[in-house]
Amino acid sequence: MVKIIDGKALAKQENEKTAHRVEKLKQKGIVPGLAVILAGEDPASLVYVRNKQRKAEKLGIYSIQKNFPATVDQATLLQTIEALNDDPKVHGILVQEPLPKHLNGQALVAAIDPQKDVDGFHPLNVGKLYNHLPGNYPVACTPRGIITMLDSLNFNYVGAKVAIVGRSILVGRPMQALLINRDATVTMIGRQTPDPAAIIKDADLVIVATGKANFLTASMVKPGAVVIDVGINRTPEGKLVGDVNFEQVKAVASAITPVPGGVGPMTIASLMSQTVDLAEWSLENAKG
Numbered sequence: 001m002v003k004i005i006d007g008k009a010l011a012k013q014e015n016e017k018t019a020h021r022v023e024k025l026k027q028k029g030i031v032p033g034l035a036v037i038l039a040g041e042d043p044a045s046l047v048y049v050r051n052k053q054r055k056a057e058k059l060g061i062y063s064i065q066k067n068f069p070a071t072v073d074q075a076t077l078l079q080t081i082e083a084l085n086d087d088p089k090v091h092g093i094l095v096q097e098p099l100p101k102h103l104n105g106q107a108l109v110a111a112i113d114p115q116k117d118v119d120g121f122h123p124l125n126v127g128k129l130y131n132h133l134p135g136n137y138p139v140a141c142t143p144r145g146i147i148t149m150l151d152s153l154n155f156n157y158v159g160a161k162v163a164i165v166g167r168s169i170l171v172g173r174p175m176q177a178l179l180i181n182r183d184a185t186v187t188m189i190g191r192q193t194p195d196p197a198a199i200i201k202d203a204d205l206v207i208v209a210t211g212k213a214n215f216l217t218a219s220m221v222k223p224g225a226v227v228i229d230v231g232i233n234r235t236p237e238g239k240l241v242g243d244v245n246f247e248q249v250k251a252v253a254s255a256i257t258p259v260p261g262g263v264g265p266m267t268i269a270s271l272m273s274q275t276v277d278l279a280e281w282s283l284e285n286a287k288g
């Protein structure tokens with residue numbers, strides 16, 4: 001029997017822990033703070049940003065939103081980031097993707113104080129993750145949520161063969177680092193990869209983040225593999241679907257994430273717990 005990995009239930013568990021940690025911090029006089037910067041009116045972004053803010057408030061996290069028109073210039077956003085870097089009420093800052101084309105997203109992320117980089121996208125934090133350095137630093141929220149899901153299955157990383165489809169800095173690359181740091185053998189699949197189907201068919205764990213509905217079909221998957229679907233696509237009828245043909249693949253996989261109710265809710269839960277991590281770490285740093 002296939003296990004459907006319930007991202008909503010796991011996110012609820014994590015959020016309960018987060019709310020409890022927020023309470024403890026409040027007893028020490030600290031309210032964890034999250035600032036979200038949004039430029040433009042991408043409809044999906046508006047939904048995610050609203051969800052993040054709602055969840056933050058529900059968990060007792062202080063939430064600030066900085067909204068700008070799509071025409072906002074780079075300097076204004078840099079000034080906003082600098083002010084948030086200096087604001088002691090703010091422990092986590094993120095710049096919502098995608099950004100309008102005229103803006104330099106990398107320069108914005110690099111301007112965030114690495115200790116407030118709640119997305120884990122700052123080059124310093126990416127470098128720490130890639131080097132598998134010890135110590136506390138933020139990591140990208142979607143891969144972090146996927147690790148929580150795999151841990152809930154007691155997934156055996158050591159020696160596992162993993163195929164990751166998609167090489168973005170949001171998902172594929174940090175996912176690769178987290179998995180190789182756990183002694184998995186990871187193959188990255190991009191547009192130019194020869195014979196991706198053969199690589200996927202050999203994998204014990206397949207993570208798909210391509211943005212193509214129905215990319216992964218049953219015949220591509222090794223029987224008993226674990227399948228994680230990071231995709232979010234809207235069908236012409238307005239239905240939300242992932243990158244995996246769920247109905248087909250669930251007949252072959254040993255465990256699979258649904259869309260919606262899989263990776264998405266875990267991403268938000270990870271963002272919330274990482275905001276609290278940053279607040280806790282700032283307290284430790286203040287002690288010296």
Ligand SMILES: Nc1nc(=O)c2c([nH]1)NC[C@@H]1CN(c3ccc(C(=O)N[C@@H](CCC(=O)O)C(=O)O)cc3)C=[N+]21
Pocket residue numbers: 047048051094095096097098119141142232240259260261262263264265267268
């Ligand atoms: N700087 C930055 N950080 C991000 O973490 C980030 C981003 N930019 N840009 C866009 C992606 C996407 N993302 C999602 C979060 C939650 C759901 C989510 O909750 N999905 C629900 C369904 C929500 C719906 O109905 O649309 C689900 O899968 O069950 C989805 C996608 C975060 N992202």
